[in-house]
Amino acid sequence: MSERKPYIRRQDRLWWASRRYRAYTLRELSGVGVAVYGGVILAGLYSVRRGPDAYAAFVEWLSTPFAMALHLVLLAAMLLHGITWFQTLPKTMPRLIVGGEAVPQKTITNAALGMAMLCTLAVVIGALS
Amino acid sequence: MADQARHAIELQILRYRPAQDDEPYFVSYKVDYTDEMSVLEALQSIKDDQDGSLSFRWSCRMAVCGSCGMMIEGEPKLACSTFLRDLAPGPVRIAPLENFPIERDLVVTVADFVKKIESIYPFIMPKEKKPVEAGEYLQTPAQMAAYEPFSDCINCMLCYAACPQFGANPDFIGPGAMALLQRYNGDSRDTGSRERLDLIHGEDGVWSCTAVGLCSEACPKLVDPANAVNQNKTNSAFDFFLRALRKEHRP
Numbered sequence: 001m002s003e004r005k006p007y008i009r010r011q012d013r014l015w016w017a018s019r020r021y022r023a024y025t026l027r028e029l030s031g032v033g034v035a036v037y038g039g040v041i042l043a044g045l046y047s048v049r050r051g052p053d054a055y056a057a058f059v060e061w062l063s064t065p066f067a068m069a070l071h072l073v074l075l076a077a078m079l080l081h082g083i084t085w086f087q088t089l090p091k092t093m094p095r096l097i098v099g100g101e102a103v104p105q106k107t108i109t110n111a112a113l114g115m116a117m118l119c120t121l122a123v124v125i126g127a128l129s
Numbered sequence: 130m131a132d133q134a135r136h137a138i139e140l141q142i143l144r145y146r147p148a149q150d151d152e153p154y155f156v157s158y159k160v161d162y163t164d165e166m167s168v169l170e171a172l173q174s175i176k177d178d179q180d181g182s183l184s185f186r187w188s189c190r191m192a193v194c195g196s197c198g199m200m201i202e203g204e205p206k207l208a209c210s211t212f213l214r215d216l217a218p219g220p221v222r223i224a225p226l227e228n229f230p231i232e233r234d235l236v237v238t239v240a241d242f243v244k245k246i247e248s249i250y251p252f253i254m255p256k257e258k259k260p261v262e263a264g265e266y267l268q269t270p271a272q273m274a275a276y277e278p279f280s281d282c283i284n285c286m287l288c289y290a291a292c293p294q295f296g297a298n299p300d301f302i303g304p305g306a307m308a309l310l311q312r313y314n315g316d317s318r319d320t321g322s323r324e325r326l327d328l329i330h331g332e333d334g335v336w337s338c339t340a341v342g343l344c345s346e347a348c349p350k351l352v353d354p355a356n357a358v359n360q361n362k363t364n365s366a367f368d369f370f371l372r373a374l375r376k377e378h379r380p
Contacts (some may be wrong), residue, residue, distance in 0.1 A: 003147075007147070091355045092363065
C-alpha cells in the first residue's frame with residue numbers, strides 16, 4: 001500500500017531578496033557600510049602618516065559632494081547596523097534573571113542602545129571641546 | 130451558527146499525490162466561512178464535502194499538539210490558530226511547510242526532525258542518580274525561569290519552515306532541536322551539557338545560523354529558539370578555545 005515518493009522543493013537561490021527576508025538582508029548589507037566606513041577612517045589615518053599635504057587633501061576630499069553623499073549613505077548603514085546589533089544582542093546571551101524573573105529582551109536592547117548613545121555623545125562632545 | 134453571516138473564500142491548496150503526480154500543483158476550492166472559522170476547519174470542510182482525498186495533519190484544534198503547521202499565504206502558521214476572517218477576501222494560498230519534503234498534499238516528512246530531537250539527549254541527566262524515596266531534585270523559581278520558555282516547544286516545526294539556513298542545509302540541527310537542547314542544558318538539575326556539545330559544534334550544529342531571527346517570530350508558543358541557537362554559539366566557541374584546559378578526557 002505504501003506509495004512513498006517524497007517531493008523535494010528546491011530553495012529559491014534568491015531567497016534573501018524576497019520580502020520575507022528583506023529586513024535581514026538589509027541588516028547584513030549594512031555590515032558592508034560599516035566596513036567601508038572603516039576604510040574611510042583608515043585612509044584618513046594613513047594620510048596623517050604621509051604628512052600635512054596628504055591630510056589636507058583628505059580633508060578636502062571629505063567636503064566633495066561625492067564624499068558627502070557617501071557619508072550620508074554610510075551613516076544610514078551605521079545606524080541600521082547599530083540598532084539591529086542591539087536588537088540581536090538579547091538573542092545571543094543566556095536569559096537574564098533578576099529577582100527570580102527574566103528581564104524582557106526589549107529592556108536589554110534599550111539599555112545597551114542607551115549606553116551606546118551615551119558613549120557616542122561623550123566622544124562627540126570630547127572631540128568638539 | 131446559522132444566523133451568522135457566511136462569506137465565501139477561495140483557498141488555493143498545493144496538492145501532491147505521490148502515486149499519480151510528478152510534482153505539486155495548486156487546486157482551488159471555495160469554502161463558506163463564518164467569523165470564527167479557522168483554516169483547519171476550512172480544510173476539514175473541504176475533506177468532508179468536496180474532496181475526501183485531501184491530506185493534512187491535525188489533532189488538538191487548539192495550538193497544543195503542533196500537528197497542523199503549514200504555509201498560509203507564505204508564512205509558517207498553525208492552521209488551527211489562523212482564522213479565515215484575517216485572510217479575507219482571499220484567495221488564500223496554502224502549501225505544506227517549507228524546507229521539508231512533501232509526503233502527500235499538506236503532509237511533510239518529519240523523520241529527520243524527530244531524529245534531531247532524539248539526538249540531543251532530551252532528558253535530565255542528574256549529577257547523582259538518587260532513588261525515588263530520596264525525594265525530588267529541588268529547583269528555585271529563578272532556576273526554572275532560566276529555561277522555562279524552551280520547554281514550551283510543541284514540535285510544530287514552523288521555525289524550521291521559517292529558517293532559510295535550514296532550507297540551504299537540511300543537516301543543520303535547527304532552531305527547534307536547539308531550543309529543546311537548551312531546555313535541558315539550562316536546567317539546574319541537569320549535568321549533560323558536555324554530552325550535548327558535539328551536537329552544537331560545526332555547520333550542522335549552531336554555526337549554520339546567521340541570526341535571521343524569523344524562527345522566533347514564527348513560533349506560536351514564544352519559545353524563542355533563536356535565543357537557544359545563538360547562546361549556544363557562545364558555548365561552542367568557549368569549548369573550542371577552552372577544551373585544551375579541561376582535565377578530564379573526552380571520548
